[in-house]
Amino acid sequence: LRKALADAGFPVEEVAFLNTVSCLPTEPWGGPRYNRPRQPTKDEAGACRRNLFDQLAVLRATHVLLAGVQALHSFRPDLQLAKHHGRLYVWEAKYLVLPTYHPASVARRNRDARDAFYDDIAKLRQLVKGDLPPEALISGWCSSCGEPAEFFDPNLAGYCPLHWRGRRQSKGVKAVPSAEK
Secondary structure (H helix, E strand, O other), X not given: OHHHHHHOOOOHHHOOOOOOXXXXXXXXXXXXXXXXXXXXXXXXXXXHHHHHHHHHHHHOOOEEEEEOHHHHHHHOOOOOHHHHOOOOEEEXXXXXXXXXXXXXXXXXXXXXXXXXXXXXXXXXXXXXXXXXXXXXXXXXXXXXXXXXXXXXXXXXXXXXXXXXXXXXXXXXXXXXXXXXX
């Protein structure tokens, strides 16, 4: 990942690396877990979630590259990496988040995943430099909160589910069922 970011033109001093879990998980008796799956459990990731976001706040991060499924699920556990890599998200109205494949899995996968990984990093560099506007990677933003509307039901017409419900209730707007489209 460091090499791919450097090759894309990211200066070392502008990049920080964070993990979804900030410590080495231990067994109930206090010893480290050496013989376990590499991925953190949902409980472990949940316990470190606030710390992860505190670190982002201290760094004053604006752009976040999520490398791998675990990182993606720290932000949006409902998304699948293969379907959503390279797509831009707005998180908490302050982070532009771009998921991509984990470099370790790129080494084991097919050429398409590797190419997608490098393309995603190139997109992020263009976003950071201002050469690519965020709107180029998102086709629909919620006009109320900035969350990408395209990742929700197409009936939402430019609003995320929370703001669509409020708009529908306040203006008497009716959603069009999918079969009527």
